Amino acid sequence: MKQLGEIPRRDNGEAPFAETAGKSRTPVSTKGLRGTLTPQAPLAKLVWFKAGGKADWLFEPADMDDLQLFLERLNNDLPVMALGLGSNLIVRDGGVPGVVIKLGKPFAEIEIRDDNVLACGAGAHGILVASAARDAGIAGMEFMRGIPGTVGGFVRMNGGAYGREVADVLTDCDVIMPNGRGHCLTARELGYSYRHSELPANAVVIAARFKGVPGDPEAIGAKMDRIAAAREEAQPLRTKTGGSTFKNLPDRKAWQLVDDAGCRGLTLGGAQVSEKHTNFLINTGDATSADIEGLGEEVRRRVYQKSGVALDWEIQRVGRP
Secondary structure (H helix, E strand, C coil): CCCCCCCCCCCCCCCCCEECCCCCEECCCCCCCCCEEEEEEECHHHCCCCCCCEEEEEEECCCHHHHHHHHHHCCCCCCEEEECCCCCEEECCCCEEEEEEECCHHHCCEEEECCCEEEEECCCEHHHHHHHHHHCCEECCHHHHHCCCEHHHHHHHCCEECCEEHHHCEEEEEEECCCCCEEEEECHHHCCECCECCCCCCCEEEEEEEECEECCHHHHHHHHHHHHHHHHHHCCCCCEECCCCECCCCCCCHHHHHHHCCCCCCEECCEEECCCCCCCEEECCCCCHHHHHHHHHHHHHHHHHHHCCCCCECCEEECCC
């Protein structure tokens, strides 16, 4: 997978907007695009909570060149959001303005390079990255077995679990900006902190390089198995959920604060605080995103009232209320 560096802007001569047969305005000319551009695209089926509104536009690029061409033509005033597995995301019921970029199989490649480096597309699943590293005898990526999601999301939010995070292993990443220009950013340039980066909101991560250390595949596999077993035992994996809801504090776990505030099993509409792990919210069947987010805010209120701690959301919340 090639690094982007600085990609020159192409002058394609196309108007920034085009009319479809139905007279609705598209955000770009679709001439020459090979991906799929869908108006008013339902997003609930694409996120783990299975709730939420529609994207004004959903673009599924055929490959990196297709994505670059699309973003070159896009009106820079339109918001852009990349979507991976939707595993740590609340899409509000009013939908997402602008364009949602869904990166599929063309962005899921994983390549083993010299010096214990893995080059991964932004659409690669964490479990597959960890497995590829294991098979190549590269240690240090085992924690990705415990994070539901894709490389693009890991890089943006400094994903982590079981004592490790992306900042520990990332060397650099490739991003494309809304004007179509590509940049290679180092881990230092991303300004990582706990579950946060300084990556611009409209930047789309398309690839990343992770560096590990030599390891024994059997020992790496055993560690991954322990992580998988710990998740199975502690977390409500077979429900419609969004992963860890609130950020841990340096000296206190969010789930303990939620539990101490009496929120285990608390409900609002179709949303519930998990009884198995209180830092998880669940869609019990017919929850709206307003139910889920409202329940989270009620949990925050009760925790603050009980302990004086203002919990920060870890789940990303996007779109119109």
